[in-house]
Amino acid sequence: MWLPFLLLAWGAAVVSCARVCRTAVAAAGRPRHGGPSAPADDAPADGTPAAGDGGLSLYETAYLSGGPHRLADVVLVLMAQQRRLHLAHTGWATVVDPVGLDPVERAALTAIGPEGQCEIPAVRHALSGAQAVHGLADRLTLAGLAAPAAARKEIGAAVRQVQGAALLVALAAGAAYWMVPSGAQAGPVLAWFALPLVLTLGTWAIARFEVQPSTGWATEAGEAVLRRARRALRGRLPGATSGGLTGLALHGPDALADPGLRAALHSSGA
Structure with a gap:
């Protein structure tokens, strides 16, 4: 029986x-395209530095390291450091300057909404479906650095x-x-x-x-580029602004030196 x-x-x-x-x-x-990714046309217009020797922008580094949610954290912190957003320790994002300098920033402002204030988890969720993020992911996939969805x-x-x-x-x-x-x-x-x-x-x-x-966010080629970025980060002087943003892109909120920004991202589920 x-x-x-x-x-x-x-x-x-x-x-x-x-x-x-x-x-x-x-x-x-799956076939991979072997060359490095092309320079991103959605990199911040104020000259935010590349994250490592592979020529990746901060946005690309964030996406390969942690996907759309990490990318959302990077753009929010970048705008907060430039005094264009305020990130409260309670996990809320408030718009100070409603002008986005690139498609991802504009998508973040759209996600926050016309009221100018929104919880950070909602911004992360909305950015995951934004066309600017999809375009970045498609370029990284075509370059062989990001795993296909x-x-x-x-x-x-x-x-x-x-x-x-x-x-x-x-x-x-x-x-x-x-x-x-x-x-x-x-x-x-x-x-x-x-x-x-x-x-x-x-x-x-x-x-x-x-x-x-x-089969995470990065392929083997993408992981190799990220390893070079991590080695470059370790060689930088601690406390540099570019290092802080790159550290966030590579390692998440714990890499931030600002306790207020860390609290804002952690209180919102990061």
């Missing part, structure tokens, strides 16, 4: 693990499926255990479920630590 549960467990394990392998191979086999979604769905399969195997094993006739040993029955459980958990672990990092 417990054999249908075993077949269900094996079927879920094989299908989910095969999907992870197929999507990982497909992502690794489809690859990230496919890998994420495959990993979630193998997680579900591992849970299903465990539940099937529990159901089979209760189906064992009274007086019979349940050990041999549970042993049949050990292999599909090990298979799903092992695939999950490999995907978590090997596959998912390679």
Whole structure:
């Protein structure tokens, strides 16, 4: 009576693990354009420096390091340092000067809205869907530095499926255990479920630590450029404005020297 549960467990394990392998191979086999990214036409017009030796702008560095949310943090802090926005420690952004110097800044001002005040998480969410951010992501993808959105979604769905399969195997094993006739040993029955459980958990672990990092925001080529930017940042004098913005782009809010800005970004979920 417990054999249908075993077949269900094996079927879920094989299908989910095969999907992870197929999507990982497909992502690794996508054609890459080998050259560095072209200079971004949405870099700040006031001459914000490139983030590293790879010639990336701060916006590109932020996107490759942490996606649209990191990019939103960079543009908000950049405008705050120029006294064109006020970022409160409570996590609210208030417009001081409603003039954007580039498409991403204009998208941020549009996200804040006509009232001139908005919570930072809402700005991050709105910028994720802004055309200026999509254009930057498309250029980085064409340059081979950013992972295609489809690859990230496919890998994420495959990993979630193998997680579900591992849970299903465990539940099937529990159901089979209760189906064992009274007086019979349940050990041999549970042993049949050990292999599909090990298979799903092992695939999950490999995907978590090997596959998912390679299909994050940056490709291997993009990660190489970011590593050069990190080395360049370590060689700069601490406290420099460009280093602070670059540190934010590369490492997130903890890299900021200003405790008020750190509090504003952290209180809003960064």
